[in-house]
Amino acid sequence: MAGSIAPTTALSDALVILGAAGIVIPAFARLRITPIIGFILVGLAVGPYGLGALVPRYPWLYHVTISDPHAIEPFAEFGIVLLLFEIGLELSFNRLWSMRRLVFGLGAIELLVSALLLGLVLRASGETTPAALGLGLALALSSTALVLPISGTQGPVGRAALSMLLFEDIALVPIIFLLGAIGPMAAAGGGPSLFDTLWKGGMVVLVLLVAGKLLLPRLFAQAAKTKSPELFLAASLLVVIVAALATGAVGLSPIMGALLAGLLIAETEYHGEVEAITKPFKGLALGVFLITIGMGINLAVVWRDFWPLLAGVAGVVVVKALVTTVALRIMGKQRATALQTGILMASPSETTLIVLGTAGTAALIDAETAQYWQIVTAIGLTITPLLAKLGEISGARVERAEGRSAEAEVEEPVGDRAVIIGFGRVGRLIGEMLKAHDTPYIGIDSDPAMVREARAAGMPVLFGNIEAATVVDRLDLDHARALILTMDEPVLVSRIVRKLRARRPDVPIIVRARDATHAAELYRAGASHAVPETLESSLQLSEAVLVDLGVPMGPVIASIHEKRDELRKQIMEDGELDALPRLKSSRLRERNA
Template identity: 30%
Template sequence: MSLFQIAILLASAALIAPLAKYFRIGAVLGYLFAGVIIGPFVLRIFTDAERMLHVAEFGVVLLLFLIGLELRPQRLFAMRKSVIGAGGTQVLVSALILFAMMLAAQYGWRIAVFTGLALALSSTAMVLQVLKEQGELEHRHGRLAFAVLLFQDIAAIPMIAFVGLLAVSGGEQATMTWYGAAKALGAICIVILAGRYVLGFVFHLIAKTNVSEAMTAFALLTIVIIEIIMKSAGLSPALGAFIAGALLADSAYRHEIEADIKPFESLLLGMFFVAVGMSLDLRLITEIPGTIILAAVILMTTKGIVLFFTGRYFGLNVKSARRFAVALAQGGEFAFVLTTTALAAFVITRDFASKVNVVVTLTMVATPLLMLAEGWLSARAKPVAVTDDKHDDMPDQGGHVVIAGLGRFGQIIARVLAARKIPFTALDGDPTQIEIVRKFGGKVYFGDASRQDILDAAQVSKARAFVVCVSNPKASLKIVELVRKKYPDLPIYVRARDRNHVHQLMDHGVEHIMRETFLSAVEMSRRVLLEAGLDREEAARTIKAFARGDRARLYDDYEHYSDVQKMAESAKRHAQELSDLFATDADAGLAEDQPKKEQPRRRSRQAR
C-alpha cells in the first residue's frame, strides 16, 4: 500500500464520519459511499478490495472484544434464552425458507443449502455499529439483536465446516476430523483459561510500571494472539475476542483497556466499511441490475418477515420488532467467508459467487438507509405509550411513587414504602438486577427512566412523587431533566453522588436532594468521637455544627461551583470557621461541663 493510499484512507476516516454526522446520515453509510468512490469501479485509487477487506476485519475483532468487556459473564448467562431461542429460530427458519426458494428456482440442492446458510446470517459489524450510533444497543430490540448476532457468530463455525462437506468431485474435501474438532475445542479452552487466569495478572504487572503505552501494546497484542489462535483452529477470531473480553469484564482494568483500544477499533471498523464499499461490483450491477436488485429485495423482505415475527414472539412490541427486523435483514460478512469455502469446494461457480457477494454488499449498503427511513416514519407515526419488554406491563394506579433505579439505595426506599403499603412503581434498566430483585419478591419493572414512553407507561402523570436513585450522575441528570420538563409540578427526590452533582441538580430546580453517603458518614463520625473520649453532648454538638456548616457551604458554593479557585478558598474559609467555632465552644463549656454531665443521656434518647 502506497503512502498516497494511506493518506486517502486517513482522509476518509478524518472527514467522512464528521460530515456524515453533520448531514445526519450515519458514519457507516458515509464510509460505504467513500469506499464506492475510491474503489476499483470509480476513481480506482484502490483495486484490491478483497485484500483491504481482509486487513480491516481486525476492526470487527476489536469491536467484539469491546462488546465482551461490557458484558459480565453473569449477564451473558442471563441472555442464554435470547441467544439460543431468538438466534436459533431466526437462523433455522430463514435458512429453510431460502433453501426452499432456491429449490423452487430450479437450483441444485447443494447450491440451495449453501444459499440458505450463507444468507441467513447478518452483518455483526454493520448492525452493532448502526445501533450504537443510534444509541439503541441498550434498548430491548438492541439487546435482542445482539443476542441473535452472537448466535450467528457461533453458528458460522459449523456452517463453514458443513459447506466444505458439500464438496463435489474435483473440489477440495474440507471434512471435519476428530483432530480438527479437538483443535477447535482446545483453542476455545486456551482463550477462556488465558482470559480467566493470565490476562488480569499480566495487566496488573504492567499497570504497576505506570507505562501507559505498554498497557495499550499488550491489549492489542492480546487480541492479535487470540486472532492467531482462533484462525489456526479454523474458528472465528471475532468469537474468540468476544469470549476474552467477556472474561475481562470483571477486571479492575476494564475501563483502561477499553480506553486504550477504542481509537484503534473506531479507525479499523471505519476501514472495514470503506472496504465493503470498495467490494461493491458496480459492473455486475450495471449488467444485470434487475436481477441483483430483485435478489436483494427478496432477501431483505424474507429475513425481515422472519425477524419481525421472531421479535414479536420474544416480547417486542410492533415498533421495536419492526426496528429489529430492519436492522438485521441484510446479509453479513460471514457470507463472504462461506462463499470462498463453497467456491473452493466447487459447490458454486465463480459467477454465482460474484452475484452472491454483490447482493450481500448491496443489502449491507441499504441497511443504514432503511434504518434512517424507518426512524423517519416512526417519528411521524402516532406515539404509543408502551414499553418494549414483555416484563414491563405496569399496574394501572394513581397516587403512587415512582422509583427510578432499584439498586442498594432504591431498594431501601421501596421496602419502606411496601412496609407502609404505599403503592409504588420501580424501574430499572439492568435485566440481571431485575431478576435478582424479583426472586426475593421485589416489584420492579424493566425500563429506562430517561425515555418518555417508559414514564408514560409508569403513569408518572398520576404519581405523587418521583424518586431518582440511580448511581450514575449523568443518567440521573438526564432523568431529572426529562421529568422536570414533562411533569413540572411533580415533587422530585434525587440521590446525589457528590457536591458537584448536588449543584447540577440545583441547576435543574431540584429541591429534595440527598447525598448518598453524607448521613451515614456523619453518624459514623459521631460514634468515633464517642470512642475518642468526647461525651454525648459534645459529640452531638460537634456533629450538629459540622452538618450545619457543611450545608451552608454547600449552598454558598453553588454560585461559583464551576470556579475551582473560589471553591478552594471557600473550603479553607469554612474549615477555619468550624475550627474557631469548636475552640469557642470548648472555652465556654469548661465552666459548665460538670452540671450538664447527666443530661446527654436523656437528650440522646430523644434524638434517636
C-alpha cells in the first residue's frame, strides 16, 4: 500500500505544478504582468497554509494541493542551478574579467555596508552581536532568481545588478562558514574548515576549466552531428549537473558550478543552441521555486503580526535601496540607473533562507526569530516585481527631469523608418549617415547618458532595454524598413536577431559582428547582412593603400565590393569561418607562383 501512495502523491504534485504553469504564464502574459507574482500566489493558495490546510475536511482538495512541500524542494533548487547556468551562457570570460571592478568593488560595498547597517539596527533592537551579524549578512543578500530575469544582464541596470549578485553568490560560502565558526555550536560541528573547502574548491574549478576547454567542443560537436535535439539536451543537462555536483561535493555552492558550466559553453559556438533548448526547463523549474516560496507564507501569522512584519520588510527594503543607490553613485553611475537598480535590489534573497537556516543551526538565533525573518524574506521576494516596477518608474522620472529640455526638441519620425538598436559610437554614425540621405530612423539604447546626449543633439533616440517586450512594442517594428544592430555583445546580439527574425521574417536585418566567426553565427540566426569589424577594417585599409599607390578610385571601389561579396559568401557557406586563413594561404600560393 505504501508503495502506491508515493507515486500518487508525486503525480498529484506534478499536476498542480504543470497546471499552475499552464494557467499562470499565459494569463499573466496577457495582462502584461510578470508570472513571478502568479507562481507565488499559486504556492500561497495550494500550500499547507492555504487550501492544503482544508484537506482533512475536504479530501478532494488533495488532488489540487501540494501535500508534501519538501518533496518539490529539489526541483526548486534545480531551477536556481539552471538559472545560473543561463546567466553563464550570456557571459564570457572576457566580459566577466571586464566587470571585475564592478563585481569586487561595487558588489563588496553593497553587501558589506548593507549587512553592517542592518546589523547595527538589529543590535540596537536587542539582538546579540553574533545574531545581528548573521541576520545582517542574510538580509543583505538579493535575489538572483528574481532580479536577473527582470533586469536582464545587459544595459546599465542589468550589468550593475549582475555584478552585485555575482559577488553575493561568491561570498555565500565564506558567509556560511563564518556563521558556523562564531556560533555556540561551532565546537560540536566537526565540519570541514574554510581552508580545506577553498583549496579543494580551487582544484575542482581548475579541473572544470581545463576539462571544459578540452572536452566541451568535442562533446557538443558529436551531439550536433547526430542532429538529435534529445541528445543535445541530454549533453547540456549532463554538463550542468556534473559541474554543480562537483562544486557541491567540496563544500562550494552548486550554483557556482552551474555558472562555470555556462561560462565554458558560452566560449563555444554551440551556446546559442544550448540556451534555446534549456530555456523552457529553466522557466518551469524557476516556477517550482516560486511556488515553494508562496507555500512558506502563513497568512495567519502574517495577519497576527502584520505591523511587525511590515516594519521588518520596510526596514530591509529602505536600507538596501539607499545603500545600493549611494554605492552606484560613488561608482559613477547615472542617477536614474542608480535609483532604479537600488530599488530593484532592495528585497531579500532565496539564499537569505539558506543563511537563516545556517544561523539557526549554529544557535545564533532561536526558532521564533528565524520564522519571523523567513516570512519577511518570503514577503520581500513576493514584492520584488512591484519594486522593479517602482524602480523603473522612479528612474524614468529622474531621466525625464534631467533631460526634459533636450527631449522637447526631438520629433520622433512616424511611419516607415529604420530602427537602430544600440546608439553608441557606431549607431550614432549610422544615424548621421541616414539623416544625410533624408532617411527617417529611430534609435534605442539602454545607456541613459548616451540617450540624453543624442537627444540633446536632436537625434530621435529612445531609452530602453531591447530585451523587454514593452520596449519592442514601442519601436513599432511593423513599420520598420530595416533593423540595424550595433551592440558589441555577441551572445545578446545573436539572441535578439533570432527574436527579431521570428517577428519580422521579411525585413532586412543588418548586424555588426565582432569577427567572421560571429558573422557566420549571425547568418544562421537570420541576419540579412553581418558585417565583421575585422574584415571591414582590412578592406578599408586595402582601399586606402591602393588609392595612395595611384590606382584609380573606380576600380578600387569595384574590387573592394567584389572582395566583400566573396568573403560574405565564404562566411555563409562555411559556417565555421576559416575564410581568412584560406584567403591568406591562397594569396601566398599566388605570390609563390
